[in-house]
Amino acid sequence: QSVLTQPPSASGTPGQRVTISCSGSNSNIGNNYVIWYQQLPGTAPKLLIYRNDQRPSGVPDRFSGSKSGTSASLAISGLRSEDEADYYCAAWDDSLSGVVFGGGTKLTVL
Amino acid sequence: VQLQESGPGLVKPSQTLSLTCTVSGGSLSSGSYYWSWIRQHPGKGLEWIGYIYYIGSTHYNPSLKSRLTISIDTSKNQFSLRLSSVTAADTAVYYCARAPDYDFWTFDLWGQGTLVTVSS
Numbered sequence: 494q495s496v497l498t499q500p501p502s503a504s505g506t507p508g509q510r511v512t513i514s515c516s517g518s519n520s521n522i523g524n525n526y527v528i529w530y531q532q533l534p535g536t537a538p539k540l541l542i543y544r545n546d547q548r549p550s551g552v553p554d555r556f557s558g559s560k561s562g563t564s565a566s567l568a569i570s571g572l573r574s575e576d577e578a579d580y581y582c583a584a585w586d587d588s589l590s591g592v593v594f595g596g597g598t599k600l601t602v603l
Numbered sequence: 604v605q606l607q608e609s610g611p612g613l614v615k616p617s618q619t620l621s622l623t624c625t626v627s628g629g630s631l632s633s634g635s636y637y638w639s640w641i642r643q644h645p646g647k648g649l650e651w652i653g654y655i656y657y658i659g660s661t662h663y664n665p666s667l668k669s670r671l672t673i674s675i676d677t678s679k680n681q682f683s684l685r686l687s688s689v690t691a692a693d694t695a696v697y698y699c700a701r702a703p704d705y706d707f708w709t710f711d712l713w714g715q716g717t718l719v720t721v722s723s
Contacts, residue, residue, distance in 0.1 A: 495648055525708075526706065526708075526709075528708060528709050528710075530649075530710070536715075537698055537713040537714065537715055537716050538649065538698075538710070538713055539713070540709065540710060540711045543706065543709045543711075544706065544709070549711065581648065581649055583649075583651075583708055584708065585707075585708050589665060590662070590665060591651055591662075591663075591664050591665060592639075592651035592664075592708040593651070594648055594649040594650065594651065595648070596648045597648045597649070
């Protein structure tokens with residue numbers, strides 16, 4: 494049981510816009526930045542979004558993040574086949590005094 | 604900068620799991636970064652294990668704290684993980700990762716990961 498809650502799966506067709514949610518509490522998302530990671534099959538996770546909505550250099554602007562209260566979202570527009578991956582949200586949890594992750598969302602491009 | 608995990612791929616139950624992460628192309632002692640271990644159980648999500656700063660200060664996942672030691676050797680540009688009294692539940696891919704010291708859960712660089720199986 495993960496501290497942050499994500500839907501286990503999401504899907505879309507090429508060109509579509511999909512959104513992945515991440516729900517937490519005041520001790521994590523409500524009080525700290527949210528990070529998003531992308532994990533392509535068989536590879537290590539990669540930083541996708543930091544500080545709720547910032548993209549590292551090299552990440553396409555098709556990826557965007559947002560946060561409101563104790564929830565966050567990752568949006569992917571202009572969906573492409575290479576976006577098929579697992580996506581994880583993360584935050585610091587003040588109560589647990591540690592980094593917590595969501596359970597991950599498997600994105601399928603139909 | 605690259606990170607590379609190394610260590611035994613098979614550990615017997617009740618023994619100690621030991622892994623090392625070697626940093627190449629950069630210096631551990633330059634500061635500015637926290638160095639973490641993260642694991643992923645087979646087919647499951649990510650679990651943060653703990654981090655160490657270059658001066659040796661550490662912070663551990665409370666659920667693993669009693670069994671965990673993370674250390675650093677700046678002369679070798681390596682940091683290490685020791686997890687004692689392992690069980691099958693510790694079978695996972697173990698990643699080392701880097702995070703800037705102002706956002707220590709923003710892991711901007713990861714190793715490729717190494718699978719550790721706990722089995723007799």
